[in-house]
Amino acid sequence: MEEHVVYLALGSNIGNRAANLKEAIASLAPQMEVKARSSVYETDPWGYEDQEKFLNQVVRVETYLKPEQLIKHLKRLEVALGRKESFPNGPRLIDIDILLYDDLVLYSPALTIPHPHMHERAFVLVPLMDIASDLVHPVKKKSIRELALFADVSGVRKFEG
Numbered sequence: 001m002e003e004h005v006v007y008l009a010l011g012s013n014i015g016n017r018a019a020n021l022k023e024a025i026a027s028l029a030p031q032m033e034v035k036a037r038s039s040v041y042e043t044d045p046w047g048y049e050d051q052e053k054f055l056n057q058v059v060r061v062e063t064y065l066k067p068e069q070l071i072k073h074l075k076r077l078e079v080a081l082g083r084k085e086s087f088p089n090g091p092r093l094i095d096i097d098i099l100l101y102d103d104l105v106l107y108s109p110a111l112t113i114p115h116p117h118m119h120e121r122a123f124v125l126v127p128l129m130d131i132a133s134d135l136v137h138p139v140k141k142k143s144i145r146e147l148a149l150f151a152d153v154s155g156v157r158k159f160e161g
Helices: 017-026 067-080 122-132 144-149
Strands: 004-012 032-037 041-043 054-063 095-101 156-158
Touching (some): 004 017, 017 054, 041 122, 054 122, 122 156
Antiparallel strands (some): 004 054, 004 095, 032 054, 041 054, 041 156
16 A cells, blocks of 8 residues: 655644644544654634634644545544534634645645645744755745745744643
């Protein structure tokens, strides 16, 4: 069975945010094996600002799931962990997004890889720098470190909770 290297972004701003991230990471197995995890960062909300601050983290996993299987699995996992339907960029108990999947570039109705906004979101780039600063974005052709130079990182702080 072929293993794929995938980077996932996790976020939470409802309830015990740190525990939500830990529980989400623990629940990735057996379909995914966590190989690296970033520090946890507290970040200002993005898009819709009238809500609690988020905790964000990025993990590198290996999985045998194909991209469409993986996104369906992650969405089911979010619901199993307690996520309720909200509005775009609204409060979330847990959010798990696929950032990168090998060096795949995919545009399908169900999924876009790499994540279409990751290069402009400091709350993704800063934790990704912890574990993959030299990784090259397959569309932008720039390293994560280079992309982070152009992001406003002022709202991203290491979480010591």
